[in-house]
Amino acid sequence: MLSLTLILLQGMNPIIASAAIPGLGQLIEGNAGKARAFFIVEGSIWLAYAGFNYFGNELHSSARAFAIDHSGANAMRDDDEYFNALEDYMTTDDYNLQVERNASWLYPNDIEQQQEYIAEHAYYDEDVWSWDTLSNRTEYWEKRKSARENLRRAQFMPGFALINRVVSVLDVVLFTKEDKIHLDTRPGKIGIYLRF
Numbered sequence: 288m289l290s291l292t293l294i295l296l297q298g299m300n301p302i303i304a305s306a307a308i309p310g311l312g313q314l315i316e317g318n319a320g321k322a323r324a325f326f327i328v329e330g331s332i333w334l335a336y337a338g339f340n341y342f343g344n345e346l347h348s349s350a351r352a353f354a355i356d357h358s359g360a361n362a363m364r365d366d367d368e369y370f371n372a373l374e375d376y377m378t379t380d381d382y383n384l385q386v387e388r389n390a391s392w393l394y395p396n397d398i399e400q401q402q403e404y405i406a407e408h409a410y411y412d413e414d415v416w417s418w419d420t421l422s423n424r425t426e427y428w429e430k431r432k433s434a435r436e437n438l439r440r441a442q443f444m445p446g447f448a449l450i451n452r453v454v455s456v457l458d459v460v461l462f463t464k465e466d467k468i469h470l471d472t473r474p475g476k477i478g479i480y481l482r483f
Contacts, residue, residue, distance in 0.1 A: 301459045309455035316459065325455050332451060336444035343437030350430035357423040358416040369414065374428045379415040 305312030310325025354360045354373050361369070376382035386408045387401075394400035410416075418424040 305455040309451045312459040339441035346434035378417045383409045
């Protein structure tokens with residue numbers, strides 16, 4: 288089985304292999320040290336991606352449960368807009384007052400539009416909240432901020448994986464024993480020649 292795998296690897300194009308899995312092209316070219324380095328970097332990138340996503344989602348859930356416990360927020364809601372408002376306002380009354388001000392500013396001469404805006408954006412009945420302490424609201428904000436930072440970091444990881452592929456491909460193209468890239472100076476053919 289191992290010999291069959293090695294034969295298949297040797298038959299692959301190192302450049303395409305590196306684009307698919309960084310380090311695989313180096314392994315095909317016989318450079319196990321470089322291949323190991325690219326494999327480690329690639330594995331680290333995807334472990335970081337999984338870790339940042341996991342901790343971001345855990346912190347997000349923890350913050351939501353914390354808000355429900357300490358402000359009486361509606362446990363049935365799961366929209367970000369609602370839980371964002373909990374970060375900025377101690378009570379629903381404070382939030383709704385701001386909504387009324389926004390309605391007046393957006394529609395200064397139209398009472399009907401103001402009422403529609405208020406009905407669409409204000410929270411009543413089971414959606415009301417009131418934080419028990421300012422320090423708990425601050426702790427909630429810190430949890431949500433940390434969750435957002437972790438999830439934002441996770442979004443960068445696919446970009447790093449792409450960079451790792453580009454570097455791996457360039458390494459195969461530029462630093463292998465075989466001459467894959469050279470200048471073509473034949474008459475009428477001046478340019479760079481790349482052999483796959």
